[in-house]
Amino acid sequence: VPAHTRTFVAAKPYVLFPMWNCGPGSLRRRLTVFADGAPIRVMDVLLPEKDPDWWAWMDVSAYKGQALTFQMDVTGLSYDPLATIEAADRPREAANLYDEPNRPQLKFSPRQGWLNDPNGLVYRDGKWLLFYQHNPFSVWWGNLHWGYAESTDLVHWTDHGAELVPEPPHRDIISGSGVVDRENTAGFGKDAHVLLYTAAGEKGKPFTQCLAFSRDGRRYEKYAGNPVIPQLSPGNRDPKVFWHAPTRAWVMALYGEENGRHVVWILTSPDLKTWTKRSTVTGGETAKKDRWLYECPGLEELKIEGEDGTAWVLWGADNAYAVGTFDGAVFPGIAEALFLREMSDRTEAEAYIT
Numbered sequence: 001v002p003a004h005t006r007t008f009v010a011a012k013p014y015v016l017f018p019m020w021n022c023g024p025g026s027l028r029r030r031l032t033v034f035a036d037g038a039p040i041r042v043m044d045v046l047l048p049e050k051d052p053d054w055w056a057w058m059d060v061s062a063y064k065g066q067a068l069t070f071q072m073d074v075t076g077l078s079y080d081p082l083a084t085i086e087a088a089d090r091p092r093e094a095a096n097l098y099d100e101p102n103r104p105q106l107k108f109s110p111r112q113g114w115l116n117d118p119n120g121l122v123y124r125d126g127k128w129l130l131f132y133q134h135n136p137f138s139v140w141w142g143n144l145h146w147g148y149a150e151s152t153d154l155v156h157w158t159d160h161g162a163e164l165v166p167e168p169p170h171r172d173i174i175s176g177s178g179v180v181d182r183e184n185t186a187g188f189g190k191d192a193h194v195l196l197y198t199a200a201g202e203k204g205k206p207f208t209q210c211l212a213f214s215r216d217g218r219r220y221e222k223y224a225g226n227p228v229i230p231q232l233s234p235g236n237r238d239p240k241v242f243w244h245a246p247t248r249a250w251v252m253a254l255y256g257e258e259n260g261r262h263v264v265w266i267l268t269s270p271d272l273k274t275w276t277k278r279s280t281v282t283g284g285e286t287a288k289k290d291r292w293l294y295e296c297p298g299l300e301e302l303k304i305e306g307e308d309g310t311a312w313v314l315w316g317a318d319n320a321y322a323v324g325t326f327d328g329a330v331f332p333g334i335a336e337a338l339f340l341r342e343m344s345d346r347t348e349a350e351a352y353i354t
């Protein structure tokens with residue numbers, strides 16, 4: 001594939017990229033970034049010849065003094081897309097960044113790029129810590145990082161930008177969750193903030209579950225022993241993790257596919273690093289496009305209104321849920337649980353139970 005390259009030494013902490021707000025069908029190209037010859041980032045971007053709508057940035061402070069090489073497919077372009085990349089001491093942002101037209105004021109929004117799922121929200125040392133699925137190089141889906149922000153009141157936020165960065169051979173960091181390890185079960189320190197996320201490959205490469213952690217709630221590092229869970233089925237993703245006090249173990253609900261159906265696997269761990277699959281909850285048929293238990297599972301114990309007891313609720317991304325019991329390893333199957341959808345789908349739901 002015809003490609004163009006540009007190399008310079010990382011003497012400044014940031015590299016700036018001009019961006020256009022074009023649609024997903026535009027002339028985006030694959031850009032690979034190397035540091036001293038080793039690939040550190042792969043992303044799809046559209047770099048305009050002139051008049052950018054905004055400037056994206058990449059923090060390259062960790063590679064100070066190394067040769068940064070940018071390699072990009074230029075087929076079909078009449079200009080050099082790498083000519084306008086700049087090294088800089090700081091990001092280039094609008095003076096009225098949070099007063100821009102259409103910028104939400106009562107909801108969190110990132111300093112740059114596209115925003116999707118919130119992940120890993122926890123309360124630690126007087127602050128709410130929020131991660132969010134993020135494309136810092138476009139206003140469209142893709143190039144998925146985890147951005148990071150913090151707040152004392154869930155209204156006013158300090159956005160720190162991209163914190164977890166996909167590194168080759170992984171293409172994206174997609175949904176996951178976070179916990180505060182109160183008892184230092186993982187060995188990263190008491191009250192360490194531990195993140196579990198899906199490192200997604202592309203073109204048939206594995207989807208694996210990985211771990212990152214922070215001792216101070218500000219700087220995060222990826223666990224050297226990643227992945228903590230290898231691929232169980234193509235596209236398995238979205239680990240939801242919580243502490244189960246009665247069994248003194250961490251529990252994970254993980255989405256996957258098995259025998260032509262969506263499933264949620266229940267896994268347990270003593271330390272967030274070593275996981276054992278304990279049971280399977282079966283959802284809808286993939287061939288029939290039945291989305292029950294498709295993506296983003298959750299499993300939580302809730303108090304029953306007006307009663308002394310509690311019930312466990314399992315749900316997927318389609319707003320359907322099942323109510324049952326949970327012993328730390330097994331959630332009853334749909335046939336044994338009270339399975340509900342929105343009221344408009346109640347007849348369909350009753351068909352599952354019968």
